[in-house]
Amino acid sequence: MRRLMLGNQAVARGCYEAGVKVATAYPGTPSTEITEFISQYSEIYCEWAPNEKVALEVAIGAAIYGKRAICSMKHVGLNVAADPLFTVSYTGVNGGLLIAVADDPGMHSSQNEQDTRNIAKAAKVPVLEPADSQECVDFVKKGFEISEKYDTPVILRLTTRVSHSQSVVEEDSRVEIDYGYKKDIQKYVMMPAMARKRHEIVEKRLNDLKEFAEKTELNRIEEGESNLAFITAGIAYQYVKEAYPDAWVLKLGMVYPLPERLVKDFCSKFEKVYIVEELDPFLEENIKAMGIRNAVGKEIFKMTGEYSPTFIKSAIEKTQVEPPYKLNEELAPRLPVLCPGCPHRGIFYVLSKIKDIIITGDIGCYTLGALSPFNAMDTCICMGASVGMAHGISKASDKKAKVVAVIGDSTFVHSGITGLIDAVYNKSDMLLLILDNSTTGMTGHQDHPATGYTIRGEETFKLDLVSLCKTIGCSVVEEINPYNINENIKKISTLIDKPGVKVLIVKAPCRLHRRYKYVLSKRYIDKNKCKNCKLCLSLGCPAISLKEVPTIDQNLCLACGMCESICRFGAISSVKE
């Protein structure tokens, strides 16, 4: 059947058809839906892991056991998983192992723009790069074949516009795969004596893969009618085809290792060959290193952000498109905001009211606390970094700085725990706020070990953050309710000055999560009582905006009551005026 599918959905479909048995991931935009869609296939065991390193280790186990396994993550997740990656490259696999990594050119929802192909090359792992949803299905299957034939993990590199675009897919049926388990310590126990031998095998494997790259139909030449010529891959291929339908194109489906003879042959036919790739000049550098002189790449194409057909055209022809309708004024920007009713709002409001504190932040919805109207965050580096950074600041300031770290529950489980152990062990003075909304909010409500549910919603043992922090040795561990604004201002102000590592678990489930039911009693503003002091606007709730006096949009209000508790004139209540 022909269906429209999201690239990520097509990767999941490919896994189903390829007989994948185990799928693991930590959610991360733009890769999240791969695992979500896989969870709809009962034939595949699947899970959310606490972080990408663990996820990859689980998948490696399954592959060595003889089944096909996939592990999915976003580009920054691959940094976390780099440790097992570099070694599974040595051990090889048994059943196929595919690592789907989604890069985010343009940083739609990421803290940096990194190019997975560089890590893949460093780890000596082949990379396939699909250009649409049908290729996502096909390349998953091909990836497993390559993985098994060449005894290597394979990286499936996606980018936002492949992961999050829908295009047509033809569905097929599933095949079951089982290679059986065989103990082999020479292959799977990477102590020096064995690893040295495996490294030789890895180098030979790369050579074999280079040969494979010459013949595989993954790499193909599309003949053109003009004398324009391109080498490209992934989504950039689509942009090239749209901009220049008549050009010659060497379309690479396998972007590492490269087919040297094919590339040289292609380039020798033209005066000039454009290499079009988003992010780093990965193809370009590798191709130029083959001694090719007529390749043009980053001299004219940018290193940052996303490409588009118009961008490619204007870079080559040095022309500029003039849109017919041009605005002369600067429009009000619309940055993302914490949702109406969001429990994080309460704590950031509180933090914005406390003077002279340094707030280290982390990755999740609550990163938005850095923006106006709260401006209550000083840093955001990577998953779990808030805890270690707060400890570092505390030490660097000889404990004079008042440091507060904020981290979400999911992020804390991902990699905040180890930072907290370090802070306690090394006698830090800091306050950690675990903003526990009982889900992974930003990526769309995925479960994790502290929610007590699996990816398929089955109940499981629930990691108790309070007892965990106590066990680690934190001097104070308490739960507080973010909606009690006035109480929390006092509590946090006093706690900051106490010595030791203190943890407040700021607990209230995400208001948008279906599992957690709130009693809704929406708030109204009584015009007669309102003194127009505008204090309620400083909450940054999207439901409250200024008409003549502040007014609450009943379509948006999620009845959290925070505005009611900060209005000093009793103008806000759940009674309609």
Next chain:
Amino acid sequence: MKENLNILIVGVGGQGNILLSKILGEVFLNVGYDVKISEVHGMAQRGGSVVTYVKAGTKVFSPLIDKAEADYIIAFEKLEALRWIEYLKKEGILIYSDYEIPPMSVITGVYKYPDVDKIVKKLGVKFYKVDIPSLLTKVGSPRVQNTIMLGVFSRLIGIEESYFRKAIENNVKPEFVEINLKAFAIGRNVDLGEVKI
């Protein structure tokens, strides 16, 4: 269709942008076109500015729509209609909702919410304005602006109504199909009059 049909759906995160693009995509697929849709996830969904691209034709390569390439812009929010106006072709049509959601930069008083109607007229864009607030009261649900807009749009391209109704049934949760079909019908029956400039 000789060339691709390019449709930009713009609005604020949470307004049902992605659902509308799915429904439209399925309509075009069933009519027999190649289709590509590109959507935005993650941070942008949290009340930020959101755009979805829908492209249909005999063969579609890039899922993106560049500046000056959109045949239609469907805007769920007035300010967002302006934000993406440079993407419209000279002869393209803007269909925008009269719904206002002030962004935080306006709520906090740093920026002013612009007079969208005036600017649209001044630019000389071809447009239809849909009085969504009053239509929503007619349907009796605040959440179906996207299917009302679909109803309006369905009148402008020569595809039979049944394709749209079927795609709604396939993409909306069973308990919401009825209300969405009602919203679609109301949108389809809005008296648009002549396209305005």
